[in-house]
Amino acid sequence: MKTNIRKFTTLLMITASIIIGGNFALAQQRGQQGPPSTPSTSQIKKMVTELSNTLDLNADQAKGVADLFTDHFKEVKEKFESGRPSRKVMENLDKEFEKEVKS
Known part of the structure; x- marks a missing residue:
C-alpha cells in the first residue's frame, strides 16, 4: 500500500514539474508582452x-x-x-x- 502511495506521489510530482517547467519555458519564450518589434x-x-x-x-x-x-x-x-x-x-x-x- 505504501509503495502505491509513493509511486502515485512521485508520479504526481513529476507531472507537476513538467507542467510548471513547460509554463516557465513558454513565459521565457514569449519575452515581453506587446507588439513584435519592427523589422530591420x-x-x-x-x-x-x-x-x-x-x-x-x-x-x-x-x-x-x-x-x-x-x-x-x-x-x-x-x-x-x-x-x-x-x-x-x-x-x-x-x-x-x-x-x-x-x-
Whole structure:
C-alpha cells in the first residue's frame, strides 16, 4: 500500500514539474508582452526578396513593394511610439497596406 502511495506521489510530482517547467519555458519564450518589434532594413529586404521570388516580380515591382513595406513599418513604429493604438486603427492600417501591395 505504501509503495502505491509513493509511486502515485512521485508520479504526481513529476507531472507537476513538467507542467510548471513547460509554463516557465513558454513565459521565457514569449519575452515581453506587446507588439513584435519592427523589422530591420535587412529583414524587410529578405521579406521582399521572398515575395519577389514567389510572385516573380520584376526589379521595379520589387522596389515598389520594398518601399511600401518600409513606409508601412515606419508608420506602425510611429503609431506605437506615440501610444498604444487601438485594434481598429491597426486593422485599418493593415488593410490599407495589403491593398497597396496588391495593386
